[in-house]
Amino acid sequence: MQVRARAIASRSCARLNKAKQVIERLDQLILSGIEPDEDQTNAILEVCAWVHAEWIRILPFANGNGRTARLWVNSIAMRYALPPFLQLRPRPARGYGAAGAEAMRGHWEPTINVLRQLLEDFRKELPDDT
Numbered sequence: 001m002q003v004r005a006r007a008i009a010s011r012s013c014a015r016l017n018k019a020k021q022v023i024e025r026l027d028q029l030i031l032s033g034i035e036p037d038e039d040q041t042n043a044i045l046e047v048c049a050w051v052h053a054e055w056i057r058i059l060p061f062a063n064g065n066g067r068t069a070r071l072w073v074n075s076i077a078m079r080y081a082l083p084p085f086l087q088l089r090p091r092p093a094r095g096y097g098a099a100g101a102e103a104m105r106g107h108w109e110p111t112i113n114v115l116r117q118l119l120e121d122f123r124k125e126l127p128d129d130t
Contacts, residue, residue, distance in 0.1 A: 015054045022047055023076065035081050044080045045115050048073045052115075053108030056100050066091060066100065073115065085122035086115070094118055 026047060030040050055069040067088050074084035086092060094117050099110040 011058050015058060019047075019051050019054070022050070023079070026080070030080050032079075033081060040080070041082065041119075042116075044077065044082060045112055045119065048076050049111035049115050050108050051076060053099075053103030053111050056103045057106060059104075077119075082119065083122060083126075085119045092118055094121070 026043065029043070030036055036044060051072050052069040055072055056065060059065050070086045070088050070092075073086045077086075078084055091097065092114075095110070095114045096118075099114040102108075102110045
């Protein structure tokens with residue numbers, strides 16, 4: 001059991017360090033506090049999808065991995081002036097479960113389209129300020 005815990009901790013640290021590097025690079029490309037354009041939003045969603053999928057893949061906790069992954073997505077989104085569009089509970093629909101299953105196999109790309117659709121749905125539900 002202790003060997004597995006060390007292996008998980010090691011993988012977690014390596015992936016978190018990689019995520020930190022990617023986010024630092026994104027910080028250089030996207031100005032803080034300004035709503036991102038479409039290309040920037042796509043880049044943000046790609047990072048969100050990758051971080052989410054990596055967290056799901058390493059499964060560091062006995063329970064709550066999905067909720068923690070969704071917190072990561074919302075945290076990254078908010079860092080770049082996107083809304084916290086991914087609900088923590090219940091687990092989102094729109095292909096989220098299937099994308100998570102693919103993520104566990106190392107295929108994070110399907111998560112991008114799911115997150116894009118969930119962001120679009122969230123924006124549609126927002127009241128108009130006009």
